[in-house]
Amino acid sequence: MRTRNLLKNTITYSVAKEREDNILHQLHYHDARTSFFSHLIEHIDWIRNIVTHHLRLASLDICHVAEPKEWIHGSFNVCIPVTIDCWKHQTQPGNRVLVRFPLPYRVGEEFRPGNGDEKVLCEAGAYAWLQQNCPDVPIPYLYGFGLSTGEKFTHIDHLAVFNQYFHKLRRRCLSFLGLEVPSSYVPHNEATSRGIGVGYVLIQNIEQSQGIMLSNTWLEHRSDAELRANLFRGLSKVLLSISRIPLPRIGSFVIDKDGYLRLGNRPLSMEIQMLENEGISTDIARDVTYSTADSYTADLLHIHDSRLQSQPNAVNDWSDCGIQMATLAAMRAVLPVFFSREFRRGPFIFSLTDLHQSNIFVDQNWNITCLVDLEWACSRPIEMIETPYWLTGKGVDQIDADEYDIPRRELTGILVSEEAEMPAREIPRLSEVLARTWATGTFWVTLALSSPSGLFTIFAKHIYPRFSCEGNPADGALPFLWAKDAPRFVNRKVAEKEEYDETLRLAFEDPA
Numbered sequence: 001m002r003t004r005n006l007l008k009n010t011i012t013y014s015v016a017k018e019r020e021d022n023i024l025h026q027l028h029y030h031d032a033r034t035s036f037f038s039h040l041i042e043h044i045d046w047i048r049n050i051v052t053h054h055l056r057l058a059s060l061d062i063c064h065v066a067e068p069k070e071w072i073h074g075s076f077n078v079c080i081p082v083t084i085d086c087w088k089h090q091t092q093p094g095n096r097v098l099v100r101f102p103l104p105y106r107v108g109e110e111f112r113p114g115n116g117d118e119k120v121l122c123e124a125g126a127y128a129w130l131q132q133n134c135p136d137v138p139i140p141y142l143y144g145f146g147l148s149t150g151e152k153f154t155h156i157d158h159l160a161v162f163n164q165y166f167h168k169l170r171r172r173c174l175s176f177l178g179l180e181v182p183s184s185y186v187p188h189n190e191a192t193s194r195g196i197g198v199g200y201v202l203i204q205n206i207e208q209s210q211g212i213m214l215s216n217t218w219l220e221h222r223s224d225a226e227l228r229a230n231l232f233r234g235l236s237k238v239l240l241s242i243s244r245i246p247l248p249r250i251g252s253f254v255i256d257k258d259g260y261l262r263l264g265n266r267p268l269s270m271e272i273q274m275l276e277n278e279g280i281s282t283d284i285a286r287d288v289t290y291s292t293a294d295s296y297t298a299d300l301l302h303i304h305d306s307r308l309q310s311q312p313n314a315v316n317d318w319s320d321c322g323i324q325m326a327t328l329a330a331m332r333a334v335l336p337v338f339f340s341r342e343f344r345r346g347p348f349i350f351s352l353t354d355l356h357q358s359n360i361f362v363d364q365n366w367n368i369t370c371l372v373d374l375e376w377a378c379s380r381p382i383e384m385i386e387t388p389y390w391l392t393g394k395g396v397d398q399i400d401a402d403e404y405d406i407p408r409r410e411l412t413g414i415l416v417s418e419e420a421e422m423p424a425r426e427i428p429r430l431s432e433v434l435a436r437t438w439a440t441g442t443f444w445v446t447l448a449l450s451s452p453s454g455l456f457t458i459f460a461k462h463i464y465p466r467f468s469c470e471g472n473p474a475d476g477a478l479p480f481l482w483a484k485d486a487p488r489f490v491n492r493k494v495a496e497k498e499e500y501d502e503t504l505r506l507a508f509e510d511p512a
Contacts, residue, residue: 001013001014001508001509001510002508002509002510002511004016004027004507004508005027005030006026006027006029006030007026007029007030007033007073007075011023012508013504013505013508016504016508017501017504017505020313020453021453022278022311022312022313023504024312024313024500024503024504024507025277025278025279027507028105029105029106032104032105033073033103033105036078036103036104036105037068037071037078039196039197039198040078040080040101041068043196044065045060046196047065047080047082047099048060048063048065048082050099050146050152050200050202051063051082051084051097051099051202053152053154054143054144054152054154054155054158054202055084055087055097055143055158055202056158056159056160057084057087062084062085062086062087063082063083063084064082064083064084064085065080065081065082066080066081066082066083072098074373075106076102076103076106076107076119076270076273076375077100077101077102077103077373077375078100078101078103079098079099079100080098080099080100080101081096081097081098081205082096082097082098082099083095083096084096084097093207093209093210094205094207094209096205096207097143097202097203097204097205098202098203098204098205099200099201099202100200100201100202100203101198101199101200102115102116102119102120102198102199102375104116104198105277106273106277107119107273107276107277108273108274108275108276108277108278111276111277111278111279112276114286115273115276115277116148116198116199117147117148117149117199118254118265118268118286119199119268119273119375120145120146120147120199120200120201120375121147121199121254121255121265122252122253122254122265122268122375122376122377122378123145123201123374123375124142124145124153124185124201124254124255125252125253125254125255125261125262125265126252126253126374126375126377127139127142127201127374128142128183128184128185128253128255128261129253129261129350130242130350130374131184132183132184132261133245134241134242136237136241137238137241137242137371138368138369138370138371139370139371139372139374140203140204140205140206140370140372141155141203141204142155142185142201142202142203142204143155143158143202143203143204144158144185144201144202145185145199145200145201145202146195146199146200147195147199148195148196148197148198148199149195150195151187151195151257152187152188153185153186153187153188153255153259154185154186154188155184155185155186156168156171156184156185156186157184159186159188163186163188167182167186170182180260182258182259182260182261183255183259183260183261185255185259186259187257187258187259206361206369206370206372210361210369210370211361211362211363211369211370212361212362213357213358213359213360213361214231214357214358214360214361214362214366215356215357215358217362217366218357218390218393219393221366222393226365227365227366228366228407228410229410229414230365230366230367231360231362231366231367231368232410232411232414232415233414233418234362234366234367234368235355235368235388235411236411236414236415236418236419237418238352238368238371239385239415239430240415240418240419240422240430242349242350242351242352243349243350243382243385243427243430244422244425244426244427245349245350246346246347246348246349246426246427247263247346247347247348247349247350247379248263248346248348249263249289249290249291249348249379250267250289250290250291250293250296250348250378250379250380250381251263251264251265251266251267251288251289251290251378251379252265252266252267252268252377252378252379253265253377253378253379263289263379264287264289265286265287265289266284266285266286266287266288266289267289267290267296267378267379267380268375268376268378269353269376269378269450270353270354270376270450271303271450271451271452272284272303274452275303275306275307275452278310278311279310280306280307280310280311281306281310282299282302282303282306283299283302283306284299284303291345292344292345293339293343293344293345293348293381293383293384294335294336294339294344296380296381297335297339297381297449298335300449300450301328301331301332301335301449303452304328304331304449304452304455305328305482307452308324308325308328308493312496312497312499312500313496313497313500313501314493314496314497315490315493315494315497316497317494317497318490318494319474321479321489321490321493321494322474322479322490323456323472323473323474324456325474325478325479325482325483325486325489325490326472326473326474326476326478326479326482327455327456327459327460327473328482329478329479329481329482330459330464330473330478331445331448331455331459331463334445334463334467335445338440338441338442338445339381339383339442339445340383343381343382343383346381346382347382347426347427347428348379348380348381348382349379349380349382349385349427350377350378350379351377351378351379351380351384351385352371352374352376352377353376353377353378353380353450354373354375354376354377355371355388356388356390357390359371359372359373382427382428382430382433383433383436383437383442383446384442384446385430385433385434386434386437386443386446386447387408387411387412387434387443389447391404391407391408391411392404392407395454396447396450396451396454396458397451397453397454397457397458397461401461401462405438408438412431412434412435415430415431415434416431419431441462441463441466444458444462444463445463448463
């Protein structure tokens, strides 16, 4: 048996056959990355061109695109540093910017064309909303962005002088007349209108002098009370700032073709594009937004149904399939128990759903200096706002409730003190909502809905025991209530797993 390449490491058959995620699909990522990076390398001049275009630089010659070994490759994006000779901008101390591309082979572009552009538009929308409503939340400066087809949007401050004055005057006139004002990102096309089949955002590079990723020091220093307090104070201020404005619907902000900010996209979150990337339909159209919490949570749970139905290695055997079916049927039943009708129609508030340690930059004292990667930010029900799951350094399905409660109470205690200093809000006090969702278990339901791989463990450990039930949920009628003709479905899934196992084995055999 040979060793195969994944994106960030290698894997053997003995390890791959024990994994619950779709390793067969992931085996394609390495070659897809090579092909995509080659595509970007072939268009280095185009990259220099768009940087020159958005920043209105005098010449292409002063832009220097980093070598591929210096590219910053994450799970869903690649960031290409571009150094600009003798360039200085008030937003940053250095002379580098980042051109950030979504990875087509990680966001479901092949299965659902347009997912890459959707991701770019939602990220740009999140930047625009935060810049407009929460200037105290530290985020990188977004200079501009572009779509796969060539449409481009540039921040108003980087337009030519005449255009800049024209658009600023237009915004003031519209505001004076009480009409809708466009965002600060102006659509325009010049000589660089040709696209290369992938969208991008052009953002500020966070220099080392501005902070480092929290993940670099989290495990080593998370027991330091002073550092933790500084971090929790910063997180509290961010949560309070972005949650003070009630929003009319559940969805993601995007910037439309005329430059207006719209809450008109489905609430894009990581799990949606992860499943679509594996060819699993979520049945949520891009223009779908929600007016009630229960309609949104029902669609989130449907995503988990789709994973069980469509992922070829979703089950291990008859017993495992029965447990998963029973769990999903039980989740359908208990959702109304955990989400209050009081908040059914709002308030809905802006939420940073991917606020993990690598997306938080801090100084040496763990004061937050910048939050990055905003593509999964969206408007959600207030009861789905949660404290970060990683406070004890464990995965979503590994959390011990008693252990987690210690830093959770520490964080919410600081939140209470910060909230007390704020003026009266239009919405319920966030600290009270967080206390309520922890006490009722809504915290765990929200966590389960956001994790296709962790839902079943979270349900068994933290949700099912709340109903004083004995035994296994699959022992009764629940599996038969999840789908019609349940035995036939189980037989199909077990057969699919056997076929997957054989195909996986062949994928690791030494070539003849």
